[in-house]
Amino acid sequence: MEIILRQTTFSAGRSPIFRCFRNISDIVGSQTNKQISRSYSDVSGQPKSKSEIDNNKSVSGVENKTMSGFGKAFEKFSLLTRKPLDEPDIKFATLLRHSKFMQLGDPQGKVVEGKIIRVVGNDLYIDFGGKFECVCQKPLKNERDYVRGSRVRLRLQRLELSTKFLGATKEITLREADALLVGIVRTLFEHKF
Amino acid sequence: MEYEAAVKGPLKLKGTANKDIQKKLKKKNKEKNAASLKVDQLADIKESELKEISDPLKFPDYFGVRKLFRIKDLFDARIHYGHKDGTLDPNMKPYIFGSRLGHLIFDLDKTAEMLQDALNFTAHIAYRGGIILFVSHCPQHTLTVENAAKQAGEYAHAREWDFHIFTNSEKVYNGVTRLPDLVILLSTLNPQMQEHTAVKDAAKMCIPTIGIVDSNSNPNLITYPIPGNDDSPAAVQLYCNLFRDAILLGKSKKPVEVY
Numbered sequence: 001m002e003i004i005l006r007q008t009t010f011s012a013g014r015s016p017i018f019r020c021f022r023n024i025s026d027i028v029g030s031q032t033n034k035q036i037s038r039s040y041s042d043v044s045g046q047p048k049s050k051s052e053i054d055n056n057k058s059v060s061g062v063e064n065k066t067m068s069g070f071g072k073a074f075e076k077f078s079l080l081t082r083k084p085l086d087e088p089d090i091k092f093a094t095l096l097r098h099s100k101f102m103q104l105g106d107p108q109g110k111v112v113e114g115k116i117i118r119v120v121g122n123d124l125y126i127d128f129g130g131k132f133e134c135v136c137q138k139p140l141k142n143e144r145d146y147v148r149g150s151r152v153r154l155r156l157q158r159l160e161l162s163t164k165f166l167g168a169t170k171e172i173t174l175r176e177a178d179a180l181l182v183g184i185v186r187t188l189f190e191h192k193f
Numbered sequence: 194m195e196y197e198a199a200v201k202g203p204l205k206l207k208g209t210a211n212k213d214i215q216k217k218l219k220k221k222n223k224e225k226n227a228a229s230l231k232v233d234q235l236a237d238i239k240e241s242e243l244k245e246i247s248d249p250l251k252f253p254d255y256f257g258v259r260k261l262f263r264i265k266d267l268f269d270a271r272i273h274y275g276h277k278d279g280t281l282d283p284n285m286k287p288y289i290f291g292s293r294l295g296h297l298i299f300d301l302d303k304t305a306e307m308l309q310d311a312l313n314f315t316a317h318i319a320y321r322g323g324i325i326l327f328v329s330h331c332p333q334h335t336l337t338v339e340n341a342a343k344q345a346g347e348y349a350h351a352r353e354w355d356f357h358i359f360t361n362s363e364k365v366y367n368g369v370t371r372l373p374d375l376v377i378l379l380s381t382l383n384p385q386m387q388e389h390t391a392v393k394d395a396a397k398m399c400i401p402t403i404g405i406v407d408s409n410s411n412p413n414l415i416t417y418p419i420p421g422n423d424d425s426p427a428a429v430q431l432y433c434n435l436f437r438d439a440i441l442l443g444k445s446k447k448p449v450e451v452y
Contacts, residue, residue, distance in 0.1 A: 089263050089264050089265070090264065090265055091264070091302075092264050092268065092273070092290075092300065092301040092302050095264070095265065095268045095301075096268075096273065096290070096298065099268075101274075101293070102293065105294070106294055107294075129271075130271075130274070131271060131274035131275075131276075131296075131422060131424055131425055132424060132425070159296060160276065160277055160296070162276065162277050162279060162280055163279075164279055170279065170280055171277065171279030171280045172280075172386070173276055173277070173280055173386070173409070175424055
């Protein structure tokens with residue numbers, strides 16, 4: 001528990017000066033009040049997994065290293081700057097709701113950016129972030145630009161090519177997406193002569 | 194007095210004169226403990242080490258396998274993407290979160306739980322010196338799987354499956370063979386979209402299996418199924434990394450051989 005003392009001094013014509021003491025130990029000295037510093041160090045510790053607790057030899061818990069001055073200040077401020085998003089595991093439902101996949105909606109006709117991951121002869125295998133990659137023919141215009149690693153623009157048709165054939169109960173997948181190649185993604189600083 | 198000492202423990206007598214008696218009592222207690230366990234090897238091990246030995250099976254996550262991944266890592270590796278509604282195997286329905294315009298999505302909360310169980314099992318098998326075989330028939334992922342097995346110091350079979358490898362191993366290899374203690378399937382389907390022979394054969398030979406089951410696969414014969422995407426290279430890379438890390442974690446702790 002943190003004990004906060006405030007001293008406000010009002011003097012004629014001047015703004016109030018606040019003095020905040022986070023712990024009595026700041027005033028008195030870190031060595032005398034060990035109990036307060038121990039509770040503080042408990043707060044700073046990360047949640048331990050059960051296996052860690054079980055494997056610990058000492059059951060007494062946190063070992064107290066009484067810090068003062070810079071060490072104490074560093075500990076205090078490292079807690080404050082720790083980002084809250086890094087610690088808790090984000091829920092899957094939240095991740096899904098805010099994903100690009102949901103934002104896309106019906107893939108038919110949507111323009112996305114992809115990256116060429118493989119070139120086999122005249123075929124380009126392009127990965128746009130979906131489950132499967134799509135395969136497109138290398139265009140005759142600007143042939144040299146279409147290499148492994150180049151970013152391209154696609155117009156999606158289907159995220160997965162799977163259809164039911166006559167008489168079948170289940171569909172058959174090609175494990176491939178379907179998209180039309182629009183062109184290379186060109187940035188402002190690229191000049192083509 | 195000796196009987197009392199055995200029951201209550203060594204006497205804590207004040208004064209230096211009684212230290213000899215205390216030492217004698219401690220020695221007797223040691224001998225009794227060693228005898229009661231009926232193992233000759235324990236006589237060499239120090240008393241402090243005896244305290245460290247605890248049964249790893251008693252802990253839910255002895256190797257800290259849950260720390261290897263977070264749900265965000267699974268999400269970024271596209272593990273939640275399933276096939277379409279039309280290819281859904283009815284046995285996979287409990288693991289599906291829902292379908293978005295015909296595309297199925299896996300419930301990563303359930304996947305994470307099952308993945309943790311599988312990784313924990315892998316680590317335990319590796320800890321006890323078991324042989325682990327990575328199996329995959331997708332030609333796209335052959336290199337990923339074989340590299341992971343190499344790094345883990347285990348085995349991989351990422352090519353076409355020979356039908357009698359498990360069931361008739363003595364004839365195939367011309368000698369007594371030791372079959373793997375665990376089979377990890379990175380994809381339970383072969384390129385013909387039929388169930389991989391290893392699933393059935395491992396079940397026949399009583400070998401436990403871990404398998405990544407996609408929405409078009411049947412998880413019934415697999416011991417530790419992991420519902421998730423098995424087609425994207427990013428997903429397969431993540432699985433390979435996780436299994437490799439779990440195996441290395443298991444091998445990093447040296448087991449004490451107590452027979």
